[in-house]
Amino acid sequence: MKAPREFTRKRVLVTGGAGFIGSHLCTQLVARGADVLCVDNYYTGTRENVEHLLDNPQFELIRHDVTFPLYVEVDEIYNLACPASPVHYQFDPVQTTKTSVHGAINVLGLAKRVKARVLQASTSEVYGDPVVHPQTEEYWGNVNPIGIRSCYDEGKRCAETLFFDYHRQHKLEIKVARIFNTYGPKMHPSDGRVVSNFIMQALLGRDITIYGDGSQTRSFCFVDDLVDGLIRLMDSPAEITGPINIGNPGEFTILELAEKVLEMTGGTSKIVWAPLPSDDPRQRQPDITKAQEHLGWKPNISLEEGLGKTIPYFQSVVDKHHR
Ligand code: NAD
Ligand code: UDP
Ligand code: UDP
Helix, strand or coil: CCHHHHHHCCCCEEEEEHHHHHHHHHHHHCCCCCEEEEEEECCCHHHHHHHHCCCEEEECEECCCCCCCCCCCCCEEEEEECCHHHHHHHHHHHHHHHHHHHHHHHHHHHHCCCCEEEEEEEHHHHHECCCCECCCCCCCEEEECCCCCCHHHHHHHHHHHHHHHHHHCCCCCCEEEEEECCCCCCCCCCCCHHHHHHHHHHHHHEEEEEEEECCCCECCEEEEHHHHHHHHHHHHCCCCCEEEECCCCCEEHHHHHHHHHHHCCCCEEEEEEEECCCCCCCCEECHHHHHHHHCCCCCCHHHHHHHHHHHHHHHHHHHCCCC
C-alpha cells in the first residue's frame, strides 16, 4: 500500500541506478527533493558510483535483479537496468535479452499495480545500421535479428513494444527515451565503449584501438545534458509518450574522436587498427526536433567541453589504480 502522497516526497525508483547514467540520475533526483530507491544487481554498476548518496535519508539502495519480480511502492519509475556496452551485453547475451524483456514486464507490472508513471531507457540501437540519416523517431530501423548485437537491439525493441502495449491495453502512463551514445564521468574505465577506451588508452600511453577504418560516425552526448532530457521527459504532460530521441546531433567519425582525445590529453599513443565487429553501425545522428518541440530540450555541452570534464575523471581513476 502506498502512503498518501501529501505526507511524502515523490518516491522514484531507478533500476540500474548504480550504473553510469543511473548514478547521475539518482544524484539529480535527490537534489530535486525526491526519495530515490536505487535497484541494481551490480553487473556493470558499482556501489562506489552512488557512495556519495549512501548516507542521505532520501536515498535507498537495493541489490536486486530486475528479471525477478519486485514489490515496492513508488510514484515514478526510470527503467535503466541493462548493460549498455557491447563488450558487456555480449558477454552473457541470454541474460541481456532477459534483462530487457523480463525486466520490462516486471517494471510494467509494478507500474500497473501502483499506478506509477514509467520511463524506459531505450536506445538509438533500435535503428540498427540506419539507412535514414539523421534518424527520426518515425524510422523503423534496420536491425539484424540474429547477430551478436541482437540481444541488446531486439531486447530493447521488444521492451518498447511492451511499453506501448501496456499503455494501450492498461492505460499506463509511459515515456520512451531513445538515448544516443552518452559519455562522462563515472563510466567504468574498462567499460569497453569508445570514449572510455580512447581516454584510458591515451592516459596510460597505450595504443589507441580503432575498429575498422575509423570512418564510421557516432554522436556523443554529455551525461548532464542527457539526464536533464530524461527528467524533462518524465515531467512532461501525459500525452507525450515518445519515443523521443535524446542525444547530441554533433556527429564525428571515430578517427576524429581519437585525434581529439589525443590532442586534449596531450597523449603520445599511436593509433592501431583492429577489425570492425560485425553489424557495427556505419553512422548515427539523432534528429532532436521532437525533444526541442515537446520538452524544450537541446544539449548545451559540446564534445570538446564534455571531454574536458571527462578526462580529469579518468585521470583520477588512473592516479588511484594504475600508479
Ligand atoms: P551501465 O552498464 O553503466 O548501467 C547499467 C546498470 O544496470 C548497471 O548498474 C548494471 O549493474 C545494471 N543492471 C544490468 N542488468 C541488471 C539486472 N538484470 N538487474 C538489475 N540491474 C541490472 O550503462 P549506462 O550507460 O548507464 O546505461 C543505462 C541505460 O541507458 C541502459 O538501459 C542502456 O541501455 C541505456 N542507454 C545508454 C546509452 C549510453 O550511451 N550510455 C545509450 C543508449 C541507451
Ligand atoms: N510484478 C512485479 N511487481 C509488482 C507487480 C507485478 O514485479 O508490483 C510482476 C509480476 O511478477 C508479473 C509482471 O510484473 O510477472 C507483470 O505483471 P502483470 O500484472 O502485468 O501481469 P500478470 O501478473 O497478470 O502476469
Ligand atoms: N570503437 C573503436 N575502438 C574501441 C571501441 C569502440 O573503434 O576501442 C568503435 C566501435 O566499433 C563503434 C564506435 O567506436 O564503431 C562506438 O562504439 P561503442 O562500443 O562506444 O558504442 P556503439 O557501437 O554501441 O555505438
